[in-house]
Amino acid sequence: MTVALALLFLGAVTAVLAPRVLTRGTWADREPVLALWVWQCVVAAVLLCALLAMALCAAEAWQAVRGHIFAPAPRQVVEAYALSGDGHPWAAAVAFALFAGGAWSAAMLSREICGARARRRSRRRELRTRSPLLPGEEEPTSQRLTVLEGARPGAWWLPGSAPRLVITTGALQRLKGRQIDAVLAHEEGHMRARHDWLLHSATALATAFPRVPVFRAFRAQMHQLVELAADDVASRRYGRLTTALALVGLNEDRGVFGPCPSPDPAHGGQLPHRVHRLLSPADRLSVGRRLRATALASFVPLVPLLVAFGPGLRTLG
Structure with missing residues (x-):
């Protein structure tokens, strides 16, 4: 069971130290797309550590599970993992705890997705009420720009099978020329990258395990x-x-540029920083550094796999 313990230790160390390392410096501001990829790889590595440790602990605790996991493996591979014949009670407890954690995460993700769908349906109903279809006009099946009557400037996109870009007349009156195009391009950037799925996943993990540093930071x-x-x-x-x-x-x-702006990103707390970043841009990382960082981040989820399959691969080699 040394491998399972190593995976648990690796996952715990990554969950604690990764946020401290990744939030240092200003590299994420300079390369946000790269930072998104790095964070996803780190979180995937932590989840893989838990999943693989659960599988090995279950194989240690129950002979039936062991038979399914190691069914196609030669006998010497099974012996390389030093699994006992009768199993240990603590292995069953750890496997059950990890399984319960995975089920709880799935439940939180399902709740987050269902809540997002309910909010999206509500906003679409409101959109149909405020911007009804003309006689003979059919519900659009592709991207559509909708202009809403409203004094308050606003622009957003509604995800779904038929995503829509929405902008208010207040925004059209306030913004000038290419500023409107820039706002729409910003929303299209969210839509094409499917940022809503990233936000749902991050919210679900942080809600399920609020005390895990990597999920909070994620x-x-x-x-x-x-x-x-x-x-x-x-x-x-x-x-x-x-x-x-x-x-x-x-x-x-909205009061986000005053002397005491809201610290909550959901209420515009990041807007002054975003504006300053646009007006005083820092130099991007070199192409070589970006490629090296991408390759290194892509390797991070492979580390738990190498730890888990290492004994078997050494035996076969």
Whole structure:
């Protein structure tokens, strides 16, 4: 059971130390897309550690499970893992605890997705009420831009099988020229990258295990990084100054640029930082550094697999 213990130790160390390492410096602001990939790889590695440790503990505790897991493996591979014949009670307890944690995570993810769908259906009903279809017009099956009557500037996208970009007349009156295009490009960046799935997953994990540092940091970083990535999509097409002015125009009446702005990212707490980042951009990482960081991050989820399959591979080798 040394391998299962090593996986549990590796997962615990990664969950505690990774947030401290990844949040150092300003590299994530300079490369938000790369940072999104790194965070996903780290979280995937932690989840893989738990999943593989659960499988090995279950194989140690129950002969029937062992038969299924090692069914196609030669006898010497099974012997390499030093599984006892009768099993240990603690192995069954650990396997059950990890299984319960996985089931709880799945339940939180299901709740998050169901809640998001309910909110989306409610917003679509409101959208149909405020912007009804014309006589003879059919419900759109592809992307559609909808303009809503409203004095408050706003723009957002509704995910789903038929995603929609929505902008209010207040935003059209407040913004000028290419600023409107920049706002729509920002929302299209969210839509094309499917940032909603990242946010749902991060929220579900942080809700299921609020005391695990990596899951708390994952949720906080996702809310910030998806906005920075969408800002970059807009700024590459329409310029940083235009995108910054569009952000200010949409949100200047919401009190987020005052002396005491809201610290909550969901209520615009990141907007001053986003505007400053657009107006005073830092140099991007070199192509070589980006490639090395991407390759290193891609290797992180492979580490639990190497630990788990190492004894068997050494035996076969």
